[in-house]
Amino acid sequence: MSQSGEKVKFSDSAGYVGFANLPNQVHRKSVKKGFEFTLMVVGESGLGKSTLINSLFLTDLYPERYIPGAAEKIERTVQIEASTVEIEERGVKLRLTVVDTPGYGDAINSQDCFKTIIQYIDNQFERYLHDESGLNRRHIIDNRVHCCFYFISPFGHGLKPLDVEFMKALHGKVNIVPVIAKADTLTLKERERLKRRILDEISEHGIRIYQLPDADSDEDEEFKEQTRVLKASFTPHLLFLLHYIPFAVIGSNQLIEVKGKKIRGRLYPWGVVEVENPEHNDFLKLRTMLVTHMQDLQEVTQDLHYENFRSERLKRTGKPVEEEVVDKDRILQQKEAEVR
Numbered sequence: 001m002s003q004s005g006e007k008v009k010f011s012d013s014a015g016y017v018g019f020a021n022l023p024n025q026v027h028r029k030s031v032k033k034g035f036e037f038t039l040m041v042v043g044e045s046g047l048g049k050s051t052l053i054n055s056l057f058l059t060d061l062y063p064e065r066y067i068p069g070a071a072e073k074i075e076r077t078v079q080i081e082a083s084t085v086e087i088e089e090r091g092v093k094l095r096l097t098v099v100d101t102p103g104y105g106d107a108i109n110s111q112d113c114f115k116t117i118i119q120y121i122d123n124q125f126e127r128y129l130h131d132e133s134g135l136n137r138r139h140i141i142d143n144r145v146h147c148c149f150y151f152i153s154p155f156g157h158g159l160k161p162l163d164v165e166f167m168k169a170l171h172g173k174v175n176i177v178p179v180i181a182k183a184d185t186l187t188l189k190e191r192e193r194l195k196r197r198i199l200d201e202i203s204e205h206g207i208r209i210y211q212l213p214d215a216d217s218d219e220d221e222e223f224k225e226q227t228r229v230l231k232a233s234f235t236p237h238l239l240f241l242l243h244y245i246p247f248a249v250i251g252s253n254q255l256i257e258v259k260g261k262k263i264r265g266r267l268y269p270w271g272v273v274e275v276e277n278p279e280h281n282d283f284l285k286l287r288t289m290l291v292t293h294m295q296d297l298q299e300v301t302q303d304l305h306y307e308n309f310r311s312e313r314l315k316r317t318g319k320p321v322e323e324e325v326v327d328k329d330r331i332l333q334q335k336e337a338e339v340r
């Protein structure tokens with residue numbers, strides 16, 4: 001498991017991710033203090049996960065990645081790599097951790113891939129539970145996984161057994177957002193067909209993916225007003241976001257000059273596919289969904305997934321965590337006394 005940290009400050013010319021523009025999030029205290037958000041990316045290697053993450057956050061999170069050969073892949077188990085960047089936009093700070101899972105789907109026994117990922121998610125819950133029960137509750141760092149982009153191959157005819165198994169194993173622990181990778185390899189018709197097929201399979205298998213919240217939920221008046229403002233500023237993306245799931249995206253690390261402007265895109269003999277062009281793919285919709293729903297993703301993580309974990313955990317041990325912490329402290333003190 002590796003963890004790296006770096007600080008990134010974007011100049012105006014580097015473009016915006018967009019989270020600083022969001023009125024409903026900005027007015028809340030937590031955002032003024034700074035946001036902590038953890039995004040996990042899962043999918044077979046080579047589907048373009050790192051490229052998409054770099055495109056999403058306008059940064060190079062994986063500058064020198066080592067790519068293993070086939071023989072090595074057969075032996076490989078999933079690793080967990082967490083990279084943290086601090087992004088600041090117009091005074092709003094985002095501490096973003098991206099958790100990558102290289103090796104997923106590489107090994108012959110795919111069951112093993114889940115274990116490592118489930119364990120990682122559970123460990124973050126466990127850590128939070130421990131911190132929450134400790135004395136210093138004010139400064140808990142929230143490393144829980146708030147969202148998981150699940151990458152689906154564009155080359156199949158829908159979900160693979162591994163996709164179904166993974167999502168079923170994880171949907172009770174994390175907010176899953178399915179994405180179709182490398183959408184530039186599909187014609188519009190193929191894209192539509194694949195999307196429909198995936199949605200059908202998701203419902204057939206009873207997989208629960210992240211649901212966009214209802215704008216008229218039981219929020220207070222102030223929040224409703226903020227949502228209206230937000231909707232207005234993001235129309236038409238927001239209103240139609242639902243119809244684009246699973247998002248069919250493309251990513252690129254290359255800047256290409258098109259009509260005198262530098263854009264992120266992929267250059268083909270017949271033309272340029274632009275990452276941020278909504279007519280070419282759903283990249284912008286995915287990014288809008290993520291930045292406008294960060295707070296909701298955090299709330300669902302807290303109220304649903306974390307609560308599930310907590311109650312299961314308490315049932316298992318039969319003790320409130322506070323008591324366990326006290327017990328652990330007592331044992332430690334005894335051990336220290338013995339050593340002395």
Ligand code: GDP
Nearest residue numbers: 045046047048049050051182183184249250251
């Ligand atoms: P990862 O293993 O899932 O992290 O995949 P990478 O991001 O390393 O990408 C693997 C290969 O796919 C690289 O050669 C990328 O240039 C290419 N790639 C990444 N995104 C796209 C995309 O949207 N469309 C196409 N056609 N290729 C892509």
